Amino acid sequence: MQGRKTYTVEEAQLALESYCSYQDRSHKEVEEKLRKMNMIPAACEVIIQHLIQENYLNETRFAQSFARGKFRIKNWGRQRITRELKLRGISSYNIKLALKEISETEYQETFNVLAEKRWDQLKRESSLQRRRQKFLNYMQYRGWENGLIFQKLDELSR
Template identity: 30%
Template sequence: MEFTFKQILPKIAAYCSYQDRCKQEITNRLLKWEYPEEDIEEVLAWLKDNKFWDESRYAASFVRGKFRGNKWGKRKISMALYQKGVEQNIGKEALNTEIKDEEYYEMALGIARKKVNQLMGKSDEKHIIKGKALQYLAGKGFESEVCFNAVEDVLYELEL
């Protein structure tokens, strides 16, 4: 079933109202509904003009959710935004405005503390605990310097 421009607007507006969407998600949804590919830009322009879609707002919302909800580091969030087709400058801006440096380090420290405590039950060798905790933080997307400082601080706190 093909939709006209006027028929698709309420459907796509409702889709975008439910939660912030990126251009890629909107385009994919329109294609799934078999909307003509050559007319998608017109729909995107209408969504933007009527404030149903804003890539900067999407990026900011995405960054907040992944940082606070999933406890991801900046590297992992940045990569996810890239995979979603968000422009690099918009992603960087969102990361810089949505994540404060102190909050970022506190998050890394909390994750490191939890992981080190978990690992202490399985091993008493400092270098193994340190290596696995560093690897875990890096996997969460934290930069190597942040990982190293957080794990070192936790090991110092615990006098290991």
């Protein structure tokens, strides 16, 4: 038999309360944590229900803080944020609410600053074609919309 620690429902509940207090978590992260703690499905349901009732676990709040953080800190565009939230099992409704956390003016400003910074970093590229391609790949990876990228690319490569 392995020397794995076993938890009572109360112990697991306390551990998950502090886990969720530290930072907002998605339901998927909490379920994964419970699985690692070897909790039985019935106990998991009880604990998750408790976390929701006591407001330790809130999918809307998680989605909103995730979107704000990834946009402001990592300069991700809406597409990347949406993709990452979907990977975390967040509902379409909550994804829409989360994206509303980003103002359109702030979005445009961040895009322009990031695009111009990246374009300047690629100055040493010998061919304009390679510079444009690297710029495009970078901005797409960050999750910015193609329409915005191509419009900016036309403006910058004049």
